[in-house]
Amino acid sequence: MTPAELEAFLEREFPQIYLDGRIWHVEETGPMRARMRLDYHPRNLRPGGTLSGPSMMTLADLALYVAVLAQIGPVPLAVTTSLSFNFLRKPAEAALLAECRLLKLGRRLAVGEVTVFSEGAADPVCHATGTYSIPDRRPDPSP
Template sequence: MRLLMTIDELKAFLQSDFPQVSGEFTIEDLGEMRIRMRLNVSERHLRPGGTVSGPSIFALADVAVYLAVLAMIGPQGLAVTTSSSLDFMRKPVAGRDLIAECRLLKLGRVLAVGEVLVFSDGDDRPVARASMTYSIPPKT
């Protein structure tokens, strides 16, 4: 298997198809069946108490798997999440971006399964662990 999209192509895809969130994420590294992404944490991602909210952590994990899948299959906007599980393991470090380390465990014809570890930038202890399954649309 080989990459069908580059970091620049994934970035352009996000900007055109998901402009409402494209500026929130930075793709830091991309390889076959893996991606590393950053959530550029701002005030809008915080919950009371000053920590990053659960929905923001979920969004980072979900977008990471989505883009890892697209990098392998090409720009198919209709790939969708069909299953997800997220374990919150510790409170993110205040004032730091979040980093998602994603790897695809399975990339089939109709389903892809990914695993994501989320870290506070500069801390090697995971904040959360996610498992996501994506449905891949049939090729037309």
């Protein structure tokens, strides 16, 4: 799926992520990878002037989902089965970029890693690994 197809899919299947505007963007997809952006918005701040962990976690999970769908097509019921996060440094008050790379894409499971950066910074602010369960896509043999 292309970035435009993925954004249309997300808007159709998960309209709730856009309730406060379009701050989530699929920037790029490719073989076994995807890149997403979360625009800076003050609602994602937490005390201390840093972007919240839940914002980074959502971006990482969404980037992994997008990377999987970019390879297998629009499968709404592909679901997260595990996610692990390492918060590495305080993110700047800036947009966040997530680079996802799939490490394995099987028939039933996809495993990937996501590195999150503050826009304009070279050092990552978060690293995540995760697994997605891919539902059986064979036709139902029952009449």
